[in-house]
Amino acid sequence: MPILKLNSAQVDMPVDENGNYIEPRLLLSDIVDIQDIYGEKVKNDNDKEESVESESESDSNSDSESPTAEDRQPNDCPAPQKNKDIAVSDIKSVKGPLSDCCDICKITPKCEAYSWNDWEGGTCWLKSATGPIIDLFGVSLGIL
Numbered sequence: 001m002p003i004l005k006l007n008s009a010q011v012d013m014p015v016d017e018n019g020n021y022i023e024p025r026l027l028l029s030d031i032v033d034i035q036d037i038y039g040e041k042v043k044n045d046n047d048k049e050e051s052v053e054s055e056s057e058s059d060s061n062s063d064s065e066s067p068t069a070e071d072r073q074p075n076d077c078p079a080p081q082k083n084k085d086i087a088v089s090d091i092k093s094v095k096g097p098l099s100d101c102c103d104i105c106k107i108t109p110k111c112e113a114y115s116w117n118d119w120e121g122g123t124c125w126l127k128s129a130t131g132p133i134i135d136l137f138g139v140s141l142g143i144l
Contacts, residue, residue: 077102077142081133084141085115089129097122102142113143 080098091111094104098116101124105111113127117139130143 077106077144080116080140080142082140083135083137085125085134085136085139086113086127086129086141087132087134089113089127091126091128094124094126095120095122096124098124098140100124101126102144105142105144111144113141115142116140 080101089112091108094101096104101114101116104124105114105126108126110128111126113130115125115127115136117123117125133141
């Protein structure tokens with residue numbers, strides 16, 4: 001696997017023979033490890049929601065539900081966080097400006113968040129979970 005040089009640091013990134021980024025795929029065992037570490041809602045390969053919460057979190061959140069795509073209204077997009085990304089849960093990518101990512105996510109089933117970078121002129125990466133959040137230079141993160 002070739003190594004790309006980003007911001008004076010070498011980072012292993014999967015790329016094809018043309019140097020294009022290849023979207024990583026996770027195994028179910030990777031998702032379970034992430035749940036154990038972060039306790040965040042993630043989806044496995046069968047698209048079933050799994051959640052790991054402490055007892056106090058489940059008690060306080062038992063009456064609340066996440067809004068669905070139909071519940072979301074235009075212009076209810078929070079300001080994106082700079083230099084942040086979600087480590088897993090990519091649904092798909094869509095080329096476009098950062099200003100379009102939130103609206104695209106809102107109309108995409110199961111999209112809970114998005115990240116954007118300047119890859120190929122600008123790409124929105126739609127996410128099915130809201131964590132784990134990592135630091136990643138040059139990426140903007142929006143959570144619905």
